[in-house]
Amino acid sequence: MDLTKASWQPTAAAHQRVADLIGRYRDKAREILYPLVMSHYPAMLAGDDGEYRKMLELCTKMMVVGHACTEVLGHDYDERRQRVAGLYGGCCFLADSFLDDFGDEAAEHYVARFGALLASGWFELQTDRERLFYGVIARLFAERDVLEPVTRQAIALLHRAQAQDVAMRRAGDMSASRLAELKACARNRSGHAILVLCAFLVPQVPLERLATLFAAGALVMYIDDHGDSFADLRDRRVTYMNQVARPERTLRSLFVAHVERLHRELPAGTGRDLLIAFLTRYYVTRVDKNRHQRRQGASAWAVYE
Numbered sequence: 001m002d003l004t005k006a007s008w009q010p011t012a013a014a015h016q017r018v019a020d021l022i023g024r025y026r027d028k029a030r031e032i033l034y035p036l037v038m039s040h041y042p043a044m045l046a047g048d049d050g051e052y053r054k055m056l057e058l059c060t061k062m063m064v065v066g067h068a069c070t071e072v073l074g075h076d077y078d079e080r081r082q083r084v085a086g087l088y089g090g091c092c093f094l095a096d097s098f099l100d101d102f103g104d105e106a107a108e109h110y111v112a113r114f115g116a117l118l119a120s121g122w123f124e125l126q127t128d129r130e131r132l133f134y135g136v137i138a139r140l141f142a143e144r145d146v147l148e149p150v151t152r153q154a155i156a157l158l159h160r161a162q163a164q165d166v167a168m169r170r171a172g173d174m175s176a177s178r179l180a181e182l183k184a185c186a187r188n189r190s191g192h193a194i195l196v197l198c199a200f201l202v203p204q205v206p207l208e209r210l211a212t213l214f215a216a217g218a219l220v221m222y223i224d225d226h227g228d229s230f231a232d233l234r235d236r237r238v239t240y241m242n243q244v245a246r247p248e249r250t251l252r253s254l255f256v257a258h259v260e261r262l263h264r265e266l267p268a269g270t271g272r273d274l275l276i277a278f279l280t281r282y283y284v285t286r287v288d289k290n291r292h293q294r295r296q297g298a299s300a301w302a303v304y305e
Contacts (some may be wrong), residue, residue, distance in 0.1 A: 007258075008263035010277035018277045021064050025082070029059035032086035036139075041132035051097075058096075059089030064278050065194065065220075066201055067214060071271025073202045080143070081201050087140045088197050094133040099162060100237070107166045114159060144200045150210075151199035158196055161188035168238070182240035190221030212265040219258040219279060226251045227286030228294040248287065255283050 037044050037052065044052050053191050066085030070077045098110035117134075125131050146152060166186050194217030205213070225232070225241035226248070233242050244250045259276055266272040 006260075008259050008276055008278055010273065014277035015281070016272045017274060018064065018281055020279060021067060021274075022060055025063035025067075025086075026056060026060045028082055029056045029063060029086050029089065032083055033059060033090050033136075036090070036132060036135055040135045041128040042242055043128060044132070055090060055093040058093040059086050061278075061282070062086070062089030062092060062197065064214075065275070066197055068271050068275035068278060069216075070201050071207065071269065072213075072266055072275065073198065073209065073271075077201050084140065084143050084200050085197065087143075088200060090136045091133065091140060092193060094129065094136065095162070097129075098133070099166065101105070106164070111159070111163045111166050114162070118156065140200065148199070148204075150205055151196070154192055154195040154199050157188070158192035161185065161192050165189055177242055181241065182238065182243060186221045186225055186240050187218035190219075190224070191217040192216065193217055194220070209266075212262060215258050215261055217280070218252065218273060222251060222254050222283070223279075223283050223286045225291040229290055233283050248290070251287070252284075256277075 019228050044055075055089065063082060063085045066081065066088070067077045070081055075081070095110070095114075099107045113130075119139075120282060125134060129243065168185055191214035194213055195205070195210060198209075198213055222241060225239040229239070229242040229247065232239055241251065250261065259279060262272065262276055262279075266275070
């Protein structure tokens with residue numbers, strides 16, 4: 001399939017809008033997160049692994065996605081919503097680090113402690129990284145009634161998807177059923193994450209939009225996992241995208257099917273165009289990242305856009 005002839009293919013103007021917003025929101029992300037990092041976890045700034053920069057880039061990504069989703073849902077992406085999306089991006093980066101960067105025990109510890117927070121509302125913090133994470137969450141939760149049904153349900157389902165992901169980490173025989181479980185797990189972890197973002201950004205997410213926005217989030221995870229395939233394999237982390245026989249072809253099929261669905265089911269307008277243009281850019285850069293790492297032997301090189 002020639003993607004350049006697809007009906008959903010982003011225009012040059014849509015691509016340029018994504019580039020402009022990435023530059024703007026990168027600066028905004030720094031404005032939002034730097035004071036919190038300085039207050040709670042200044043060691044992150046001194047690290048030589050680029051972690052702070054990576055956090056800003058994920059925060060920037062989340063702010064662009066938040067902008068698109070807010071417009072899709074019929075609202076203006078004002079300063080407050082930009083701040084909320086920026087905080088959520090920082091929250092997601094830190095949660096992902098607990099889940100993915102420090103081994104199985106740390107991931108299980110995070111799942112248990114975040115579950116305790118959801119159940120009881122409180123526990124004692126143990127590290128500066130936790131202080132930063134829950135400092136960001138406190139500011140985020142102050143912006144929204146987290147007991148609103150869709151918001152509460154999205155947060156609970158996101159936590160359950162994270163717990164399922166952690167439980168499936170240990171590799172065993174890769175049967176067809178296990179591969180399907182890995183695919184569903186990736187879909188759920190990122191699909192519910194985008195619904196949490198939307199729930200924090202607008203007064204109410206229309207029920208008829210939930211499934212389509214969930215699909216947009218799922219696509220982000222498939223793209224992410226393909227880009228990180230070699231690093232995940234190096235760390236002995238099994239994902240759907242590093243276990244399929246032809247990952248690049250599989251991702252292309254997933255990308256086309258998901259974007260066609262977004263184009264078909266979301267209302268025509270700047271929000272839909274922005275979301276599809278961003279996903280297209282994200283897809284291309286992560287495929288390039290995977291190819292680069294295949295040539296370079298799973299280097300630590302990262303794509304910062």
